[in-house]
Amino acid sequence: MTREKNTFYITTPIYYVNDKPHIGHAYTTILADVLSRYHRAQGDEVFFLTGVDEHGQKVQQAAEKAGISPQEHCDRMVVHFQKTWEKLEITNDSFIRTTSDFHKKAVQDVLQDLWDKDEIYEHEYGGYYCVGCERFYTTKELVDGKCPQHLKEPEYIKEKNYFFKMGKYQEWLIDYINRNPAFIQPESRKNEVLGFLKGKLEDLCISRPKSRLSWGIELPFDKSYVTYVWFDALLNYVTAIGYKQDEKLFEKWWPANYHLIGKDIVTTHCVYWPTMMKAAGIPLPKTIFAHGWWLINETKMSKSLQNIVKPLDLVDKYGSDPVRYFLIRDMVLGQDANFSEEMFIKRYNSDLANDFGNLASRISTLIRKNYGNIIPPEINPGPDEQNLRKNAESLPGKVHNLINELRLNEAIEVIIAFVRSINRFMEIKAPWKLVRLDLDQAGTVLYTAAEGLRIAAKLLEPVMPGKIDLILNAFPVVSNEFAWGNLKNGEPLGMLPILFPRVQIDKPAPAPIKAAEIVKEKDLNLITIDDFFKAQLVTARVLEAEPVPETTKLLKLQVDMGKDRRQIVAGIAEHYTPEDLIGKTIVVVANLQPATIRGIKSNGMLLAAKKGKQLKLVTVMDDIAPGSSVG
Ligand SMILES: [Zn+2]
Structure with missing residues (x-):
């Protein structure tokens, strides 16, 4: 099967440098990483971008508090993200920082263009400004005169500012969204944006006077102002791939295949950003996908152990692979999902320790014991073997189709179901008995199971790159392709460590239950x-x-x-x-x-x-x- 080499450009939001990485950041980034790895495995040329947003009032204030320059503050904070991504084996091709000179220069070029094209105008007005939110509120939006986010009274500020003529693109944007059903996904988020656009779309204030905020990108046409952080941040998606600097590079990657975002930043990405691109003459990305949230539960277990675990803490405890696996396996993309250590352990034990880990150790033990650790050949495979082979051969296509439709949890389910079918095949064939009767036949069973496992493992590699590499490196192969028969017989099987040791849940002893006193009454309206x-x-x-x-x-x-x-x-x-x-x-x-x-x-x-x-x-x-x- 030949396939043209496609380019695949995927982005995460740039995270606010003041934050410490948490599950929200980690999930989007792991998701982008898994998709990038699947596309690389399909032969696509991939560019995966993540990074940090380093401008704005909160950075300036935090730096003042620490007695250092804002740039020094950013340089210290950015390390938290870079280290976390390293730990989670994230394979981003670039990491953009909005304080980079190339980004600042490109943002200024865009602003100058829009100013020259009359897409930006100046205007004096007064409004209620919340420092925490870094934005103005209309009186309608205030609750009891207070900012609904911070429950603090905003300041009334009168000032001149610059505005982007966003409002004039309202009808165009509604029409574009309706005509391009893939543009905003899932459907529920698309409807949310269309709902938002039923109200009048106002122009967007894109400047902040330096008297109030100096930590930002200076407006090229008025040195006493800096650029509003969102206007600066959103442009990272194009400046990172050469916009206004290397047009050839830009044309290679743009438009992006996916902007992955959390559902809390839908308006900026699905309203501000498209209208900015329209005004600047930039084609729109193919899909903006907003995923749901991880709801961290206080489950029975965590309560009784007085131990509420944050997902990223589990990386230190269980390694990055099982955590990546759980996050991708247990969220239906677009919906919210629950997280608890108990759920994590259950999933880990059933899929990884039992289904996957046991199969790998069973196969390697039997080959070591009965074949001197040399992979036996496949001789006259029977109907069961042929059936397993047929399923293994259709598996990569099925999985990649699901991945391309962003049905990642289903893709993993299909792989694990196949692994379970190999376990059943082993139970039926019982090669541990068969070796005493027919060494060739038992060898064929083991070859079939091992080759099936290799193909399943290869399909899980984007999700668990570390552990899966250990398995794949142990298998001698003609070539590291999906095609059946690449597992080389007659060669030794490498060392397979125990990949996913079972995790025991220590349950506290149940509290003694008092016998309930039940008084029986003979009343027809009462039930027992x-x-x-x-x-x-x-x-x-x-x-x-x-x-x-x-x-x-x-x-x-x-x-x-x-x-x-x-x-x-x-x-x-x-x-x-x-x-x-x-x-x-x-x-x-x-x-x-x-x-x-x-x-x-x-x-x-x-x-x-x-x-x-x-x-x-x-x-x-x-x-x-x-x-x-x-x-
Ligand atoms: Zn506020």
Whole structure:
């Protein structure tokens, strides 16, 4: 199969240098890294950009406090990000800092162009300014006269500033978004932006007087002002690849394939940035993808151990590979996901220690014991072997298609399902018995299992580059390709260390339970505790919701019940929109007989409180994992 060499340009946001790296930064960056590695494996030429945003008031203030220059402060802080990315084995091709001379120069060139083209104008006005937010608020936006973020009264400031004529691009932007469905993803974020654009789009203030803020890029047409940080920061996506400096390089990589962002910075990326590009004559990137948030739970385990673990702490404890694996495996891209050490350990033990690690150690033990550690040849493979080979051969295509659709969790699921099928194949063939009867046949079983494992491992390499390299280096190969048969027989198998040792969860002893005193009463309205527990009530997280066509009352929900996923039809459309429900935790009767409503299967019933025409769904007060029992 030949494929033209494509270029693939992917970016993360540039992170605010004052922050310490946390799970939000790490997730976006790991995601970009995994996608970059998959595209490199598919033969694409990749440019992966990350970096830091170093201008703005908070940097200036922090530097003043520390008694150093803002640049010195940035130089100290940037190390936190660089070290974290090193630890997480991030393979970015460039790391941009907005204090770099080339970036400052290119930003000034863009500003000068826009000034010359009359896209920027000056205007004096007064407004309420919050120092914490570094922005003006309209009186409508203030809550009790205070900034809604900081709950502090903003200062009233009157000053002259420069404005970018963003408002005039409102209709154009709405039209562009509607005509390019891939531009903003997922759909829910696209709708959020279109919702925002229903209100009047104002012009954007792009300057700050130096009297108030000096740490920024000076406006080329007025030396007493610096550039608004977002206007400076967003341009990093083009300045990093040669815009206004090396047009050939710029044309090679632009437009970007993906800007990956968190869902909290959708407006700047999907409204400010496209209108800036339109005004500057820069083509728009193909896709801006906003992922959800990791919700850090206080699970039962962390509570009882008094030990709430931050995801990045787990890197020190378990290594970077398993953490990368968990983050990519457990988030449906675009939705929020839960994180707890308990969930991490469960996933680690089931997928990595059991399915993957055991298979690798089983194969290597059997080859060492029975074949002098030499890979046996594949001789007359039977139907089971041929079937496994067929699945192995179709696997890379399947996985890469899912990756290209950003369905990363499903891609990993498909790989692990294949690994499980090799384990089943081993159980059925029992080569540990077969070696005593037919050494050639047992050897063929082991060759098949080992070659299947090699291909699966190679597909997991972008997610867990460190551990997987250990496996791949142990296998002697003709060539390190996906194609079946590259595993070389007649050559020794390298040393395979225990890749993923099982993690034991030390459960504290359960507290003694007091026997409940149950007073039985002969009243027809009362039920026994046994009656009550006949109904299994569990928590469920709403994954998807949509109206049932040709009805006004019904919504069709897909819910995560922990162990499984179910479809429920509920008569709540007059009270909730699908957007209200997605991501919410509700309470469901799990053991109700399935029903068919308007031709649609409904498997479960949700609980709601009703009074007159009012209806409110029953939910839980704090976050808890789907499938938790209620009662
Ligand atoms: Zn504020």
